[in-house]
Amino acid sequence: MATVASADAVGGVRGTTDVHLAAGYFHAYTVVGLVAVVGVLFVAVAFAAGHLLRPVVPTREKMLTYECGVDPVGEGWAQTQIRYYVYSFLYVIFAVDAIYLFPWATVFAAPGFGGTTLVEMFIFIGFLAVGLLYAWKKGVLEWT
């Protein structure tokens, strides 16, 4: 995507290669899209075939919710205590941070980056680690 933008800015020879890159990019994801179509077709065919093969004999008992063979008590959507919500907060924070690692990972050792970039990254990871240590110290990483 960035390559398309720079194609406009630079133009000329650089622009042509970038157009090729962009074409490859769209080609790749078109094929991925086609795989998804093939997958959906496969599932559709499987279900259609299953529809022809299987019997349909619904009875009252069969349609009941299965809970150990006893008649179900109360609603299926029962209330439970969701104890891992703290993890989900932690997870969201960390996962968003982790996304930034990927673009950085592809360039940090390239000429012109090197040591300084690495130190920056260590500061970044340091923040993550301190956050994790804090959560650990606060005892939210244990249920019992």
Added chain:
Amino acid sequence: MNGTLDVILRLVAVLVVFLVLPLVVGQTEHKVMAHMQGRLGPMYAGGFHGWAQLVADGVKFAQKEDVVPEGADRRIFQLAPVVSLLPYLLVMIAIPVGPHGFVGQSIDAGLFFVLAVMGVGVLGSLMAGWASANKFSLLGGLRTAAQLMAYELPMLLAGASVAMAAGTLSLPGIVQAFHWWWIPWQIVGGVVFFTAGLAELQRPPFDMPVADSEIIFGAYTEYTGLRFAMFLLAEFAGIVVLCALTSVLFLGGWHGPWSGSLGWLWTLVKTGLLAFVVIWLRVTYPRLREDQLQKLAWTVLIPLALAQIALTGIVKVVTS
């Protein structure tokens, strides 16, 4: 025209691999588990050592009645198996098998793509758990959600470490850049990735979301016939994808003696060995509790993955 034919060929190949390899892993699991537990496993279907057992299972599944409980959220319930199955098909096209473009489709941000798409499969279990309107299913679904919190991050971080080492996100590019000394260098990341992957697949010892002996297969309790078969297929396709990815990222994929002509075989062999380890672990370890997994992930896997990133960064900057 040639290009179109080429694409069609690739699509068909990916679909065939997607349907065959999981069955091979499934049959291997039957047999390996049986022998590790001192029994024979399936012996009748197909004649020779029950090789056609899974085909027979498939026929049985296709003939079974498709029951949707009255209380269930009908559409979501019916859609869930598809959502959990298809992402693995999508991932398979991006996994390089051999050198010289032997890959379904090379994608620039391949590593990013596979990690993102693999995460979608879990939605299927969540949908199933919620839509079933069954207390066991709901518990299973919640456990799946909790598990997601635990393994996704270590997996991302371990993947990022490899991307740093290779300096690219393209999967063929990563294997291209591989040297043998990457194995000791990235071993910690590899173990973290593989462990997190096991948790994503809900395989023992991380199978508490399905836990047949306590919550009757969790989110899949209400499923029968073809839809249940799809969940099973998703599990085994997941094993194939995880093992293939681990071998591509951490074990050098097609690298090995005569990799020029036999590269694809090396990828398959490494994937197969890892799949054997997945089965072996299932027979060996008892199930963890959900909070034990959380503890393992947040206090062991994530710090290890962060340490691996630091190590990768230092070695890479020093050597380049």
